[in-house]
Amino acid sequence: MTEQLVGDGTAASWTSTVAGHLRWIEELLDSLGLPAERSGELRARLGAVQARAADPQLRVAVFGEASSGKSTLLNAFLRRRLLPSSALVTTRTTTTLEYLGGAEGLKVRIADDTVLEWPSVPFARWAGMRPGPDTMERALERVLTTELAEDVRALSVHAPVPLLGSGVTVLDTPGFSVTEPGHRELAEAAARQADLALVVVPAVAAMSLTLVDFLTGPLRDHHDRCAFVLTKIDLLDDEERAEAVEVVERRLRDLGYVDPLLLPCAPGKALGEVTGGCRERDGSGHLAAFLQVERRIGRLAADSRQSAVAATVLGLLSRLLSAVEETAEARRATLGRDERELAALTLPDLTAFLDSWCVRTLDRSGAEMSAATIGMSATSRTKLYGKVDDAVAGEKINDLAAAAEEVSRLVRRHLRQHAERVVQKAEHRAGELLTAAAEELARDFTAQYSALAELAGEARTAPRAASVAWPRPPTPDMAGIDQALTAIGARLTSGDNWRTGGGAMAGALAGSLVAPGIGTFIGGALGALIGRRGADATREQFLRQARPVITAAHEEIAALAAACLPRVKEGLAASVVALRRQYDDEWRDEIARLTEAHDRRRAELAAGIAHAEKTATTARRRRDEVAALRRETVPEPEES
Template sequence: MTKQLVVDGPGERWDSAVAGHLRWIRGLLDSLGLPAERRSALRHRLRAVEARAADPELRVAVFGEASSGKSTLLNAFLRRRLLPSSARVTTHTTTVLRHRDGAEGVVVRTADDDVLTWPSAAFAQWTGLRHTSRPGDLEDALERVLTTELAEQVRDLEVLSPVRLLGGGTAVLDTPGFSVTERGHRELAVAAARQADLALVVVPAVAAMSMTLVDFLSGPLLDHQDRCAFVLTKIDLLDEDERAEVVEVVENRLKELGIGDPVLLPCAPGQALKELTAPGARGPEPEGHLARFLAVEARIAELATERRQFAIAATVLGLLSDLLSAVEESAQSQRAELSRTERGLAALSLPDFPAFLDAWAQRTVDRAGSELSHAASAGIPAASRATLETKVVDAVAGDKIGNMSEAAGNVSRIVRLHLREEAERAVRTAADRAGELLTSGAEELARDFTTEYSALAGLAGEVWAAPEAPAVRATDLPAPDLSGVDETLTAIGTRLSASDNWRTGGGAMAGALAGSLIAPGIGTVIGGALGALIGKRSNDAAREQFLELARPIIAAAHEEIGALVGDSLLRVRAGVTDSIAALRRQYDDEWGAEIVRLTAENDRRRAELAAGIAAMEEAADGAGRRREEVAALRGEAARTVPDPEEQ
């Protein structure tokens, strides 16, 4: 007797090995952190394996190329021409033939999940046929369902017959011809192979062992080679002396494919069907083609009985192996995804947040300080000196020197306004540049902060909005303090006007007074110098002496004003430094605690990833080991199949 491995028999409990594997998979899917869609797909497959293991029905699938005689063979099993010829079949589903006591019937499940039965008014309305239960009308109904546009709407098709097909508890699956180029037919045949317990392969004797058939045997039916029978049809189309030779050729070819002891059953189902359906044709002792067909049918039924337990076990083990492979693949895929995330977190080398802010602040201060120092060392440019010289000369040109009081006042005003404008320009230009550097530094801080720490948030599994760069402008800096410029200009004039070198009597005092009324400081100095020249000198001589005495004073004023501009720029630099420090404090106050939290979350996430990777590795390894155990069970089951010659 066949050793029981998977099921104790119809309706009994599962074998502990299969049940144990299925329990492991079920528990794994409940605990493993797979994505919901992938987990749902695996659970669906798990339920399918459980259902198949609990179903004692033997499923015998019939495979064959188009025009191989497959439909004729099935009609001979049914004892009537019920199924249409395969050459006209356009169905996109597998037809299941089952035994039912009483009358014939058909059950159709449509793509819309509607269930229609023949005979019924709903079925008649759907097919456009009359509502009738006459046997001949069933043939018309199947013709309409299988060979018209209705076939596009059929998802499942079941034909019920009172003829007991190949023994009790057996369903016969009529698959589309796998050589047909019609869309989806080969895919349906492949899907039927995964669900079939036993396979009947129809091989036409007149065109045996085509490359398409060999390909199907070596591919989708590879696992069925030890539970496969080959029906050599259309044997009647060969001469008597050719039949034995064809049988031998087919048998040898099957052995070359690795099928050690092929079950090869030659017959002529077409001729047998003629005799079965001819009125009164069948006698008490069938002969010829009918007798040969009935012997083949009996042999197939015998194989179905002998190999039932092994065949169902092989199917369940095959489905279980596929499920374990899917679990292993899913675990490996999920492990790869987790590893990529973990590597991303590990590669995220972030500085300490205060150190990050300090480094930015120092870079920005150094950059601004360098430019402001350069501006301070440059002072008032030489071009400015040349421009002032031109203005002074123009102020005493021609007979303008003749009115000494007016000329002295003009020169005093020109010098004072020019030097002050130059000082303001130098300080304002430097302040504007400092503002640009501060704005650029703020943008750099926001950009670097976003790059570094939003990556941390993203890898920690959070959606995080990084800050925008603060709007820092030059007007945020302190206004340049030029009070020292004014004081210096006045002090220079006072100091020089008090010198004995300039005291030349009342003319000097008058000139100094006139100059001081127009502009303090510089006016006093220049007025005193000019007063000494009032008298009988010519305009040219007075102008030359005036310019000779005024130029050193103006040059000294340039130098002192340049030093004061440098002092003002130091105050601008201090303002930039304060603004940078304020911006650093703003980031620290607003984001310091958040960065600490994200860092802790990142550490927690990495720990979770490490645990998840380890769990996926363990699951994949476990699925692989169990798949090897199932393969061993499958091999053991094959070795327990009884040898027919020993029966």
């Protein structure tokens, strides 16, 4: 902080206070843990306030809409037609005008941050001008009104005449009413840096909505350090001038300007009298009136220098403290969200996490494996009946013993295959369930682990999914099934079954009816003859007696096959437990370490949240102190 601004006790008071606030902000930025971009932005704003507080120059910014007479007013201050008219200006920067002991020149900073000075060969080369003697008017015209303007980032004009007194820098801002992108933003930026504001109001189009919007917006903090230059009054007659002054003053009071300083003049006419040499001898011309306006502005600049600079610096500091408060609040919100997300993670309790997965997997597998075999028995039984029908079709039934043997063989083979398919399908479904459950575990574990590592402040690669091994369980013991199948075969091939039934019984009945006196022997012989001739009847009787046996056999084998499923479930449970143990063995220590980091991070977040809350509160209190200091330092305008 420089002491150049100190002129009295009041100045010493506010400069010392500002220095303290700036030191607090500078020390604070290292402790907030902000992202680099946001930290850099606040440091840049801090540097701007420090530089502005150390700058002894009084900055007077000239504002106005396009074609309001702003450039003409500045040229009248310069006593020459140096600046091109606003209708031609296309630059997207604010022009700084300074007095440097009678010297004249230009400094242009272009897009690549190169600084070019006029007159010089590099400047002439950049501007496309011939080397050699030239005028600053022509150089400015090239800079401000051609395509070169797109490359201009800063422009400084060293004027050969003092402007509004010593130690005064004048800022020529772009017209804030133009549609050219960035012009209003430049005017607003100049307002934040301006100690005094000169607002150009054309008498022929005074107090437009655009002007009112700018006065109540960017210039709302300049009510106590603002002057209004009513230009182009030469275009009105005396009665119209008085009316225009009255209307503008009344409108400004309505906007909150208690005693607005309104300065009517005709800068264009005054400039014409200077450059054309046609002054009124009695001093009643436009130049005389303009010189009075210039002196009023000069006195305002001299009388309010300290308070105006204080208002600017304190205003910039207040906005900086507001930005610090907003940043601290945003930081607190971010840390709070991280803390809530971290607290919601369940992975630190690895045992509970894995146990929950085991229970969920085994519950699901028990239900799904049973469901996988439902419906197999009915389909299998239907197919078996079809095979038996084929085995005794046509003339095959004539050799009843062979038919019975074939039926016995195919029933035993079918039932054995059915039992194996039930077990195989259960095994296959168990493998699918284990694979899906392992993928689910890997996905959930990886997501939880990654989130935990990130929120714990570590950049770690998520773990790879553990490999899944589903060894096919040993073939279930089907000895009981084989014994049952042997007994079924014996029942199906029993000779007594078929010799005493079927055609024989039908023939015996027929013999007794045809020749009752012959006796059962003849009836039996006749019955045998009828049986041989009745293949369909024999087949029907065979199937009628065989199907109950086959149905009972199928149900018995299905029950025996189902009895093998617990062995499959035991194998699945063993694989689930093995996978759980693998996760526990591989990650127990890592999760314990990460859990400790998790706890430390939560503690850090809690401390960060508290620090951010304290910072926001302190910044808010300091901003209020700065506002109070501004009210003490900058006197309120007196009632007229």
